[in-house]
Amino acid sequence: MQIFSFKKFLKEQFILLSLSAIVGILSALFIAFFLKLLEAATAYRNSHFQLLFLLPIAGWxxxxxxxxxxxxxxxGNNLIIKEAKGNQESVPAVMLPLVLFGTxxxxxxxxxxxxxxxxxxxxxxxxxxxxxxxxxxxQLRSILLICGxxxxxxxxxxxxxxxxxxxxxxxxxxxxxxKAAPYSLIASLIANYFCLQLGIHHTKYFITSSIPMNGEWISIALKVGIASIGFGLAGYLFSYFIELFKKxxxxxxPKAWMIPIFGGIIIIxxxxxxxxxxYLGLGVDPNYPGAASIVGAFHAGGSFTWSWFWKLLFTTITLSAGFKGGEVTPLFFIGAxxxxTLATLFNIPIDLLAGVGFIAVFAAATNTPLACTMMGIELFGAANLPFFAIxxxxxxxxxxHSGIYTSQNIGIAKNSFLQIRNNKLLSQHLSQKELFYHKKWTLVKNKYL
Incomplete structure (x- = not known):
């Protein structure tokens, strides 16, 4: 039986608290530099759209x-998630400059x-x-990676x-x-603070619609719930398309180096x-006057009926071809x-349902509903919290059971009807599911076709 050592405990806490603060500071420095470069690259591309024709070479x-x-x-992110769960595979230092400049x-x-x-x-x-x-x-390494x-x-x-x-x-x-809660909180708060001090300005989004707590509120809550089925399917479709295009x-x-060239040509x-x-680039602000964008989606006429699908298609083609960047901002675009589009169909204030979609598609694709509900509060305020949670x-x-991070473990199945072994890797589940449907299709084909 291990004997508790208060001295060892204090030493461990001091190490973790100190290092989590250092991780926050250093991460902020690199990310501020990255965001400045990204802003300059986006502005330059928007004034020189002919750069698009060099996309295949850039991918190569x-x-x-x-x-x-x-x-x-x-x-990428799957390696970081694996390491944070305690895997022994090393994260190479070269990942930082490669992903920064690749993006x-x-x-x-x-x-x-x-x-x-x-x-x-x-x-x-x-x-x-x-x-x-x-x-x-x-154990301490795992905690610090969660802080990162x-x-x-x-x-x-x-x-x-x-x-x-x-x-x-x-x-x-x-x-x-x-286990990592206090240290990750410190790292997150410090990273945000230093990023702001370095002159980084984040886009502001606004939901001005206010729904009174009466029969109308209940009606809108039900409509938001129905619309959110569509948001969940959009998140599933995003994950599915990335894997489909890779295959x-x-x-x-025949050669792997051809993939980014081919993907770049399709985007052109x-x-x-x-x-x-x-639908090129980030999509937060319009690429040209009148273009669809995340900011525009919060207003009537700011996006088009199928804007969400086109952004989904452009992004999944890009990322599956080996280009670098994240999935979350495109997911914001798709959701908003x-x-x-659905706000008009359901007669819901556009800014409200665009805001819910913004975070809900993200929740569906990353399997992080609590974090996304919190994002709704941080970005839009707490007035519409029930709609965000729904x-x-x-x-x-x-x-x-899908998602963009296939190195996630399935800790608890989303429903009791599916016989899924707890702690199975999401990638294993998806592979087994694909094999199951392939066998079923082969039986049907052999019997009836």
Missing amino acids: VIYLSYQYLGKNSSK VITHLFGGSAGREGTAVQIGGTVAAKISEWCKLNQ IGAGFSAVFGTPLTGFVFSLEVLVIGKMEY IYSKIL ILGQWLVGKD ALGN GCFVAYYCSG
């Missing part, structure tokens, strides 16, 4: 850099991607390297409490990693001739634009 350069320098960096290059040449993945990998790499330098044991996830998310979006909750919720579906690329292209065709330039949790349940 990103591929080569990861192939020859990246080691296991190409695993900036992707946006500069018109790829549709986000930024949270980059920020989380920056925070995770910082935490991993500090853990190695300080020779921390596996929280710090990265907090700094990039200006939502420290969301970053804190996200870091605890994202590792295991249905469970929270409370298609691998099947039709869609962006230049078939759909339009609205889908909310804008949207996030309904979308979460309706997305099924």
Whole structure:
């Protein structure tokens, strides 16, 4: 039986509290630099749309850099999540510069991607390297990596409490990693503070609609719940399309280096001739006057009926082809634009349903409904908290056992009807499900076709 040592406990707490603050500070420095570069790249691309024609070459350069320098960096956020759960696979230091400049290059040449993945990998790499330098044991290393996830998310979006909750919720579906709670909170708060002090300004979103607590409130709550089924399906579709396009690329292209070139060509065709330039890049602000955007989706006419689908298509094609960036900001776009479309159908204030969609599709694709509900409060205020919670949790349940982070463990199945072994990796579940449906289809084909 181990004897509790108060001296050892105090020493451990001092180490964790100190290092979590350092992770927050260093993450903020790198992420502020990244956001400044990203802002400059976006502005330059929007005034030089001809850069889009160089996207295939940019993708090829990103591929080569990861192939020859990246080691296991190409695993991205899934590597950080695995390490935070206690895996022994090392996070290479080169992940930080590769994902930073890979994301900036992707946006500069018109790829549709986000930024949270980059920020989380920056925070995770910082935490991993500090853990190695300080020779921390596996338990303390795991805690510090969770701090890195929280710090990265907090700094990039200006939502420290969301970053804190996200870091605890994202590792295991249905469970929270409370062991890291106080340290991740410190890292997230410090990262956000230093990012603001370095001159980073985050986009402000507003929901001005106010729903009185009467029969109308109940009616709108029911409508939000129904609309959120659509948000959940959109989150599922996003995850499904990324995996689908990866398989298609691998099947039709004999060499891996051809994939980013082919994906870049598809984006050129869609962006230049078939759909339009609205869906290139981040999509927070319009790429040109009158273009669809996240900010515009909160107002009538600020996005179009199928804007949500086009952003989903552009982003999944981009990311599955090996370009770098995150998924979350495109998920914000998809959710807000889908909310804008459904608001007219359900006769709900546009800004309200756009705001719910903004966070609910994110909740569905990342399996983090609590963090997304918190994001609703931090971004839009607490006045519509019940609608945020309804949207996030309904979308979460309706997305099924899917997600963009396949290294998540299924801690608790989303419903009791599915016989899913607890603690199974999401990637294992998806592979087994695919095999099951393939066998069923083979039986049907052999019998009837």
